[in-house]
Amino acid sequence: MILAVLFANVEGNILIERVELEHCCRFSGVPAEERLHWRSFLVKLGADNLKGVRNEELLVASHKSVYIVYTVLGDVSIFIVGKDEYDELALAEVIFAITSALKDVCGKPPTERLFLDKYGKICLCLDEIVWKGLLENTDKERVRRLTRLKPPTEF
Template sequence: MLLAVLFSHTEGNILVERFHGVPTEERLHWRSFLVKLGADNLKGAKNEELFVASHKSVYIVYTVLGDACIYVVGKDEYDELALAEVLLVIISSMKDVCVKPPTEHRFLNKYGRICLCLDDCLEGVTGELRER
C-alpha cells in the first residue's frame, strides 16, 4: 500500500502532500517525521540521489530535486524497490513540468500542473503495481 507522497522545500515548508489510508490524526506525525528525516540526511545530497529508511514497518524512499525534497512512503508490496520506481516516475514528471530543477518559486508557479501530474503518476503507478 502506498501511504504518502510528500514534497517539501529544503527548509522544511510542505509544498504538496498526498496521503492514502493514513488517519488524519497521524498525518502531522508523518509530516514532521519526514521533514526531520530530510533535514538530517539530505544536506549536501546530490539531485536524484535516493535514500532509504524504514519506520514502524513502513519503507521510505526520498531524494532532493532542486530545492524540493520528495518522500514516498509505503508498506507491504510497496517495499523500497517499488517505492524507488514510484519516485523515479515522479522525478521524471517534475523535470518535465518544471523544465529546470524546481525552486520554491518555480514549484509554486507550476503548482496546479504539478498536482495534476502527481495525481496521474500515482494513479498510473499504483494501478501498474496492483497488476503485478
Template sequence: MLLAVLFTNIEGNILVERFHGVPAEERLHWRSFLVKLGADNLRRAKSEELFVATHKSVYIVYTMLGDVSIFIVGKDEYDELTLSEVMCTIISSVKDVCGRTPTERLFLDKYGKICLCLDEIVWKGMLENTDKTRIRNLTRLKPPTDI
C-alpha cells in the first residue's frame, strides 16, 4: 500500500499531502519525519535525483523537483523499486502540467491540476495509472475513449 505522498517547499512547508491507511494521530509524526529527512539530505541534491530510506518497516523514496520536494512512503509490495516507478510517473506528470520544472509559485498556480494527476496515479493507496498519456487524458475531465 502507498501510505503517503507529500510535496513540500524548500522551507519544509507542506504543499500537498495524501495519506492512505495512516491513522490521524500518526500523520504529524510522518510529516515532521519526512520534512527533517528532506532537510538533512536534499540540501545539495540535483533535481530528480532519487533517494531511498527505510523507517519502521516502510520504504521511502524522495527527491527534489525544482523548488519542490516529493516524498512517497510505501509498504509491503510497494518497495523502493515500485516507489521509484511511482516517483517517475509523478515527476513526469508534474512537469507536464507545469510545462517545465516547477518553481513553488508555478506549482501553486497549477495546484488543482496537479491534485487531479495525483488522484489518477494513486487511488486509495493503490497505484492506478503510470501511463503519462492516459493520465493527461483523464485529467481533462472528459470520458476516456479507450474503454
C-alpha cells in the first residue's frame, strides 16, 4: 500500500501532503505527534541527502518497516512512502509517473512559484495516479485526458 505522497520546497516546508489512508484516521491511525514525526523525518531525510542530486535521481530509504523513495525535481522534493507490495521498485514506478505528470503540467522542472501556480492541476494528477493507496494510472496521456475535467471519450 502507498501510505503517503509528500512534496516539499528547498527549505523543507510541505507543499502537498497526500496521506492515502484517510479512512484509517491518517497515517494508519497514528496520533498527530507521530504524523509530525514522519513529516519531520522525511524533510530531514531530504535535507541530508538531496543536496547536489540531479533532477529525478532516485534515492531509497527504509524506516520502521516502510520504504521511502524520494527525489528532487526543480525546486521541489518528492517523497513516496509505501509498505508491503509497494517496495522500492514499485515506488520507483509511482514516482516516475508523478514526476512525468508534474513536468507535463508545469512544462519544465518546477520552481516553487510555478508549482504553487499549478497546485490544483497537480492535485488532480495525483488523484488520477494514486487512489486509496494503490497505483491507478501510469500513462501520462491517460492522466492528461482524465484531468481535463471532461468526460472521457475512450477507455
